[in-house]
Amino acid sequence: MNNNYNILVVEDDAPVRNLITTTLKANEYKFITAANGSDAIMSAVSHNPDIVLLDLGLPDMDGVDVIEKIRSWSNVPIIVISARSEISDKIEALDAGADDYLTKPFSVEELLARLRVTLRRLSVVSEQSSSASVFENGSLKIDYAAGCAYLNGDELHLTPIEYKLLCLMAKNVGKVLTHSYITRNVWGTSWNNDVASLRVFMATLRKKIEKASDTTPIIQTHIGVGYRMMKME
Numbered sequence: 001m002n003n004n005y006n007i008l009v010v011e012d013d014a015p016v017r018n019l020i021t022t023t024l025k026a027n028e029y030k031f032i033t034a035a036n037g038s039d040a041i042m043s044a045v046s047h048n049p050d051i052v053l054l055d056l057g058l059p060d061m062d063g064v065d066v067i068e069k070i071r072s073w074s075n076v077p078i079i080v081i082s083a084r085s086e087i088s089d090k091i092e093a094l095d096a097g098a099d100d101y102l103t104k105p106f107s108v109e110e111l112l113a114r115l116r117v118t119l120r121r122l123s124v125v126s127e128q129s130s131s132a133s134v135f136e137n138g139s140l141k142i143d144y145a146a147g148c149a150y151l152n153g154d155e156l157h158l159t160p161i162e163y164k165l166l167c168l169m170a171k172n173v174g175k176v177l178t179h180s181y182i183t184r185n186v187w188g189t190s191w192n193n194d195v196a197s198l199r200v201f202m203a204t205l206r207k208k209i210e211k212a213s214d215t216t217p218i219i220q221t222h223i224g225v226g227y228r229m230m231k232m233e
């Protein structure tokens with residue numbers, strides 16, 4: 001049952017908006033709609049939605065500005081829906097505070113999958129606030145107080161950078177993090193988006209926390225964009 005969740009759909013293109021709302025209705029999500037950026041911001045204030053689905057190309061303002069406005073007071077998950085396939089637009093939206101993106105044209109199944117990923121993230125966030133010192137995701141466990149990480153109960157031998165990287169991904173589980181966000185938070189601004197080095201550290205970390213036999217790796221690569229830790233079932 002999804003009907004406790006209220007989703008704000010921001011889309012000026014009526015056929016696309018109808019496709020989204022029909023899908024939401026069929027899957028028992030509640031929703032409200034907005035067809036431009038200023039209505040979207042007003043609705044986000046007055047309805048306090050659980051998720052925002054946001055088209056980037058709006059008639060009155062840029063979707064990235066809508067993200068920045070909403071982020072000034074709210075951490076509500078924002079999934080960007082955009083016809084712009086350029087990677088730079090996705091990065092700009094993610095760096096402004098979006099959680100995930102869908103590129104038009106998208107399938108109904110894709111939309112529902114993104115919603116499920118985001119809702120799992122919401123459930124982790126609420127679990128974490130009640131027991132903040134330990135993070136568990138599938139066979140992975142992080143004991144923040146002890147500064148240790150475990151895989152299937154065995155302690156992982158991580159370098160300080162790998163541990164920092166793992167904690168950052170865990171803190172943002174379910175969310176796509178851009179290369180520049182990760183390098184800024186792990187190494188500071190002096191690293192200036194050193195993607196080649198990040199790739200090397202990520203590869204060694206993944207070797208330690210993933211097995212070749214894993215059907216779904218815990219770290220998802222978004223080519224040219226960044227990485228996301230998946231919430232495992």
Ligand code: CA
Pocket residue numbers: 011012013055056057058
């Ligand atoms: Ca549009």
